[in-house]
Amino acid sequence: MRVLLMAYGSRGDIVPLAGLAARLRSLGAQVRVCAPPDREFAELLAGVGAEVVPFGRDVRALRTEAPPSDAAGFAAELVAAHFETVGKAAEGCDVIVASGLMPAGARSVAEKLGIRYVYAGFHPFEMPSAHYRPSPRPGPQAPADMTDHQALWDLDAQKVNALYLQPLNAHREAIGLAPVDNVRDHVLTERPWLAVDPVLGPWQELTDLDVVQTGAWILPDERPLPADLEAFLDAGTPPVYVGFGSMPMSAADDVARATVEAARAQGRRVLVSRGWADLGLIDDADDCFAVGDVNHQALFPRVAAVVHHGGAGTTTTAARAGAPQVVVPQFVDQPHWAARVADLGIGAAHDGPTPTLASLSAALRTALSPETETRAKAVAATVRTDGADVAAKLLLDTVQEAPMSREQISAIAHADHPIKSPLDDDSVSRLLEHGLPRGDERVLDLGCGTAEWLLRALATRPRLRAEGVDVSEVSLAQARRAAGELGVGERLALHRQEAADFGPSEPYDLVISVGATHAFGGLLPTLAAAREHLAPGGRVLIGESFWDRAPSPEAVEMFGELDDLATTVDRVVADGWTPVHGHVSTRAELDAYEWACWGSLASWALDHPDDPASAQVRETATAQRSQWLHGYRDSFGFLCLVLRRTER
Structure with a gap:
């Protein structure tokens, strides 16, 4: 397992990380630590065998020589370092453990990379509780007569937002993530860890937080006294x-x-x-x-x-x-x-x-x-000394036991076939040409995923404008990043919601739904939704599966009751649509798609033998390949149609 620990702060913030790093390494984990560039911190962390990545300003110099006069400016500087330095250091890691001075960007980095995130506090007094007041922060102080703890914690959240909200959301937008509205609670998560001895700093309930108290992370010190x-x-x-x-x-x-x-x-x-x-x-x-x-x-x-x-x-x-x-x-x-x-x-x-x-x-x-x-x-005699051991084992168990999500597996499977359908590049281009004859249309993709159809259309049509709808924030974030790299971000709007619930302000010239008819309950319900969004004379590009040959019972169990090709087209025509172009995926396209998906999964598992999810990914690749070869390869077909409404 590869772990990134990060904190910006003084020695009291860095020594606990060294204690956890030492225990993690003894359990076989690879540990990287992002910490301030102070020489004493680098020596301390290197002494426990951690890879050290410095970020931010020298803390000792800030404390003793030139403390920052502009708290908001310093906060923005730290957030930028979170996204840039910490973001780069987190690549290839399985989990980020963040602590220290408001690590506002760390969770966003984890979101972007699709890895796990844990916040760890070294005192309970930063976590909202009915039992005590928050510690002071820069910003307007509470009135002397304000004694209600909940009101004080609400004010605390406002102070954090005043410092960090704007720079955090600006960086999140730049990498395709949705904005947050409460920085403090976003950083803490609903299940923060508390690295404090339970006798010295007991966590008292009456809070919405599900706090995990591990005990203090103590770094054993074997140095003799001078x-x-x-x-x-x-x-x-x-x-x-x-x-x-x-x-x-x-x-x-x-x-x-x-x-x-x-x-x-x-x-x-x-x-x-x-x-x-x-x-x-x-x-x-x-x-x-x-x-x-x-x-x-x-x-x-x-x-x-x-x-x-x-x-x-x-x-x-x-x-x-x-x-x-x-x-x-x-x-x-x-x-x-x-x-x-x-x-x-x-x-x-x-x-x-x-x-x-x-x-x-x-x-x-x-x-x-x-x-x-x-x-x-x-x-x-009651103070515990095993906090770092408890935390290290909990971290290992958390990462190793959590299975890779379906979304994560799909991202790996489609890495070499981003269109996510059995179509080659030429087929995609021809379908777009028939769907977008002018080149200045407004396009909507219902269930857009990573928006590959829209990105290809935008990249070759500078007057085109497009919108995509999907429930996956991870996919939409990838789409935003890709749009930025292609220089088409200003012409692409992405919406995170159920495709069936999307309500546009004006109609579209082309509505796309390829491989997403399940979101509406089938082919005809998808066409009904598309009709609601379509401008007069507009077109629909839809992709649907069909049975090319009589399926096996196993294939029917996997895909449900599909029609054959002729019946599928007849149903579309009977629903009031006229096909103006169509494409049936060839055997070469179908095979290339399947081999790309399961081959990508198998390669990833072989390339990451030490990853906790390696066995799961390898088993998925094997099972899906077997289902394809033995279950549906000889019966499954895929059809794309470009449709216009039939004039009655």
Whole structure:
């Protein structure tokens, strides 16, 4: 299986992907990861054997040097990267797992490629629920007196739309996909995954979402602690760890001074993690030590408390280590994590993002109390460590168990015969010539599929205008892309709906329905529908099956009760139509069509031996080929007629 993981965000968004990637690779999957171009992310992901595809801007530079001033412009930039870079990276993959900062275009990429899509969140507070407010986003803030959670989540959806809806739908239109009206819910899907420990971040019901909670995706860290850090730890009592990860922390010097002095006020040594804020020591005293990126899984069990920003990853690692916590939340989900730490009794929630000596001293007194220490150790025993394993196996099972749809199989079968009927190119051209004698007609195809008839007509008739109707969004998307490549998109309108329900605003000079009479219940009902759409003097191009010879019982079971050729034409004439041209598919055309379909399926299965659907496709090719050769090859015929209404 080939998996694409993608996220745009900070370290807390990328480390879980590395954890899942490592487990997927251990189960035999090929893993590609789209992530920001930061060097530390590339090294982290390469370390677990994932192929890394960078996209977007360097996140550390954005956070610490030049944050974007135009939120809408930055959102449009990200959406473009989703469709371009992520879209290219997803080619050949079986599934996309998207996370991080609003991956608005990822699901559209999956739709375009016909592959599966999963959204995974690393905290529950981004998923609409009656139990809590949404995290803040750019845009108009809610009135102070707005307390209804549903109203707040509705406002949240409006904020997301304000940033992402226009660029998302513009890109969807460009690749032939229908617009969406709610970006957030489109991205989440009805069944998002929640990669959060169920004790630390339980998912509470009372929601329309069918959430799958896997547990946190933890990447095992085997790195030893640096020798000088080991020496510091061994030289005295457990220190208070202070670090704010990828948070830039305005007034970092003041933050460092407040945290060091607050820890000293509690009689504790201090371990300062520089992080993206580049925190430093405030003096040369030997009770303080500064570190860079080190193994938190090894370090946190050896500290007295962890003072941090409240990222999901740091919260989980500290809880798993049994270390009391002081959470100084900065933004987004971090206030929720701070509250959760306090609710569980495993630490204290600092009030606001800027610690002072007084505020942090009070929080540390709570965190360093015997009661908090005991509670933190008790909760540590309940934190799960198998989330990445659960998610990896679920992903493999989801992809492997889901059969390829009939639509997907049809797309493969007709890859080398896009007209989807037993007709060669010359026959198609002659039928169009008789149906479109002027070259400036309005044409309608009922049940157009990928619109191959319309595309061929438009490509050779620059004054022609056409419309197609079909229920398949996948087929219509392919038709839109092909129309764009041919330069005829402005003259082609496509409608996704049942052909029988289509109601045009004005009549057409030619109505086509070849191989789609089943949508109306048979030949004569199809002609009745065509008559409703036809302009005076207009024509109908219709294709229908017939029995060339007496069929076997098996053939009748497959195709139903068909007439012979003469009876088929007689029924059309009796219905008030005059044939002005016709074509009966030759044996060569019939055989070429069948061989193309089942041969394409067989070739695909042989070319994709590791694909979960390979066996299904191969079995379909074998079964259909056998039915053709042994069941209907000697009896099946296909007729196309160009008709005009008979004047009475």
